[in-house]
Amino acid sequence: MGLMHRANNFVTRKLPLKQARSRLERSLASLTFDDFPKSAWTVAGPIMQRFGARATYYAAGRFCGVSEDGIDYFDAEDLRAAHRAGHEIGAHSYAHRMAPSVGSTELAADADRNAEALGEILGGVRLSSYAYPYGEASPRSKALMGRRFASARGIRPGVNAGRIDLAQLLAVPIEHRRWRPDEIQAAAREARARNGWLILFTHDVGDQPSPFGCTPQMLTEVLEILAAETIPVVPVKHAMAEAVFGTRAD
Numbered sequence: 001m002g003l004m005h006r007a008n009n010f011v012t013r014k015l016p017l018k019q020a021r022s023r024l025e026r027s028l029a030s031l032t033f034d035d036f037p038k039s040a041w042t043v044a045g046p047i048m049q050r051f052g053a054r055a056t057y058y059a060a061g062r063f064c065g066v067s068e069d070g071i072d073y074f075d076a077e078d079l080r081a082a083h084r085a086g087h088e089i090g091a092h093s094y095a096h097r098m099a100p101s102v103g104s105t106e107l108a109a110d111a112d113r114n115a116e117a118l119g120e121i122l123g124g125v126r127l128s129s130y131a132y133p134y135g136e137a138s139p140r141s142k143a144l145m146g147r148r149f150a151s152a153r154g155i156r157p158g159v160n161a162g163r164i165d166l167a168q169l170l171a172v173p174i175e176h177r178r179w180r181p182d183e184i185q186a187a188a189r190e191a192r193a194r195n196g197w198l199i200l201f202t203h204d205v206g207d208q209p210s211p212f213g214c215t216p217q218m219l220t221e222v223l224e225i226l227a228a229e230t231i232p233v234v235p236v237k238h239a240m241a242e243a244v245f246g247t248r249a250d
């Protein structure tokens with residue numbers, strides 16, 4: 001990691017843009033799928049249903065109906081079906097480029113394009129939760145997305161508790177390339193102990209997942225860990241509202 005990159009990360013992390021004191025009086029978890037690979041719905045949907053878990057899908061319009069690098073992405077019907085089943089559709093930009101390398105005007109236009117494309121498929125639904133493509137934010141993109149969306153999630157690991165940064169929510173990976181159920185267990189315990197909000201993220205789900213995805217067994221194990229700690233799994237927008245306003249959506 002270069003010096004500029006480290007400096008950028010440092011400034012972005014410190015930027016007190018949307019910090020809030022969490023008002024959670026219980027622990028919560030959010031399961032999030034980045035890019036919305038089709039299997040995150042077709043394979044993961046039935047598993048989540050067994051646990052009564054509802055997820056957030058951070059969808060990028062460019063991937064709609066596309067197969068790329070061996071991954072089939074969501075189509076319009078997947079998007080509608082996941083939404084109908086009570087899962088949240090979040091925003092993940094349209095073009096899925098690294099935000100720090102894109103100008104502000106272009107970033108805003110790209111977010112508009114995504115909102116329009118996905119909103120049209122979903123009959124006017126407004127996307128209020130955002131995840132940075134590749135988890136990469138700069139002070140500029142953090143300010144822009146922090147203003148635009150109720151929350152923005154990165155890929156810095158940790159539990160959101162105490163003072164939380166709504167423009168850079170922490171999230172723990174569920175990844176085949178680095179499968180560490182002990183870390184997820186520890187994070188769940190921490191969330192339980194601190195009335196924290198544990199956000200998990202993954203991509204595709206299948207028997208032979210990409211390095212950034214997981215198997216059905218891994219997803220099941222994560223949901224079993226959360227169930228054992230009695231941590232409800234709710235969409236990001238619901239957890240956000242409860243953490244900020246103290247209102248329970250379910």
Ligand SMILES: [Zn+2]
Binds near residue numbers: 096132134
């Ligand atoms: Zn992505």
